[in-house]
Amino acid sequence: MRSASPxxxxxxxxxxxxxxxxxxxxxxxxxxxxxxADLVRAAREAMGExxxxxxxxxxxxxxxxxxxxxxDAILVDLGVSSRSVWDVIAGSYEPSGLLPxxxxxxxxxxxxxxxxxxxxxxxxxxxxxxxxxxGYGAQLVRTHQx
Numbered sequence: 001m002r003s004a005s006p007x008x009x010x011x012x013x014x015x016x017x018x019x020x021x022x023x024x025x026x027x028x029x030x031x032x033x034x035x036x037a038d039l040v041r042a043a044r045e046a047m048g049e050x051x052x053x054x055x056x057x058x059x060x061x062x063x064x065x066x067x068x069x070x071x072d073a074i075l076v077d078l079g080v081s082s083r084s085v086w087d088v089i090a091g092s093y094e095p096s097g098l099l100p101x102x103x104x105x106x107x108x109x110x111x112x113x114x115x116x117x118x119x120x121x122x123x124x125x126x127x128x129x130x131x132x133x134x135g136y137g138a139q140l141v142r143t144h145q146x
Contacts, residue, residue: 098137
């Protein structure tokens with residue numbers, strides 16, 4: 001008889017069901033960022049009333065439902081240098097830009113998405129009513145003087 005395996009740390013598999021009419025097949029996908037939501041929640045708890053800034057380096061459209069409620073600001077990094085990100089956070093540079101892809105509303109939306117159809121899923125809308133659709137973008141709003 002095999003002994004129980006120790007709890008697995010690191011990426012955990014996510015099941016993606018077969019969707020009729022789509023190119024994908026039933027498969028297991030490993031989520032490399034499965035612990036990120038836990039880190040953001042822990043940061044929110046540790047920071048108390050101080051701001052929590054989340055930097056998302058996008059390779060694929062993320063699901064923000066488990067992160068956005070705990071973040072005061074979300075910066076999207078599409079491959080810029082770390083120094084550039086810190087310049088934005090420090091207020092040395094005012095960011096601007098538009099999303100090159102829509103961000104999905106939920107994992108259910110992702111699972112129902114057909115990879116061979118572009119932009120066929122509902123987009124994420126945050127607590128302030130902003131929809132993270134293709135072309136959405138915002139600029140930093142200064143709340144204090146330097």
